[in-house]
Amino acid sequence: MQEKRLNFFRKKTTGVFLLLILPLILFSQNDTSKINRPLLHTILITETSAYAASLVTLNFAWYKNYPRSSFHFFNDNDEWMQMDKCGHATTAYYVGYYGIRLMNATHIERKKAIWYGGLYGAAFLTTIEILDGFSSQWGFSAGDFAANTLGSIMLIGQQFAWNEQRVLLKWSFHQTSYASYRKDLLGSSLPENMLKDYNGQSYWLSCNIHSFLNKSSNFPKWLNLAVGYGAEGMLGARTNPVSFDGKTLPVYNRYRKFYISPDIDLTRIHTRSKALNTFLQVFGFIKIPAPAIEFNSKKQVKGHLLYF
DSSP states (O other), X not given: OHHHHHHHHHHXXXXXXXXXXXXXXXXXXXXXXXXXXXXXXXXXXXXXXXXXXXXXXXXXXXXXXXXXXXXXXXXXXXXXXXXXXXXXXXXXXXXXXXXXXXXXXXXXXXXXXXXXXXXXXXXXXXXXXXXXXXXXXXXXXXXXXXXXHHHHHHHHHHHHHHSSOXXXXXXXXXXXXXXXXXXXXXXXXXXXXXXHOGGGEEEEEEEESGGGSOTTOOSOTTEEEEEEEEEEOOSSSSSOOSEETTEEOXXXXXXXXXXXXXXXXXXXXXXXXXXXXXXXXXXXXXXOOEEEEEEETTSOEEEEEEEO
16 A cells, blocks of 8 residues: 555656746746745745645545544655655755745745745655555655655755755666566556656766866866666565566565766756756756666676666
8 A cells, every 4th residue: 555655646746846847937037136026926826726736636535535543653664775765855855946946036035045945845745744644554754754854955955055056866767677567566658667666766966076176177067976876676665576466476686776977967057048948957857878887785886888
């Protein structure tokens, strides 16, 4: 049941993510020197409406189908080799990232923009955890809450310290053969695989080197160095089942993978096209495919000419 809720959660957070970046696309070119109150009101109404609609949908279209209970906790820290926790942190980070950009577009005071916008992600995801806490099927996950908080802290801390994001959380994906054995859990199409198949996902800390150098440095402003984490061999959340749907499943060893790879910071590339600049900002969360060195828990070292 935890796996079913996780799949539903991915769809809901994806919808809220899109609702957040839509106002960014519409209003990112605002250059008013004073607080743009109509824009501020529009953003607040949009965000509040999206937040309320998501909670109503979750409560009445999902949670009502399962028994309620007193508030309780659920420990899922050993699921998916912690790949889901990376996903929580990254989601909170980017919902907050776009939240700050939306607040900055209104020209409100800097600290308020950082706090109000930066906490969007953690606030929404924590609400989902609270709803889980009152459902007998699941429970409040302290691990998920910690990951949500960590993603927001990483965002807000950098914004206060440097007024920019020098170390980005990023995501990449490649299709795997594992999904063909558990389409119910890992997805039956490319869009579903991208959301559900943790075997093909990688999460990265992408560090912008130029931002730590002297401003006069000729080092490319867009070139990053990234370290990544992934896991493979997973046909179930905690363990791999022997069979599914009457068919015997292959035996896979579950193992962790760590990467070092160059990266491109799309958010630091500026063109004369406002539409292209917005596109680069919106999709800056994607780790650009590049050569990579892999170190895994099977004590192997591998080179990848182009890793997704």
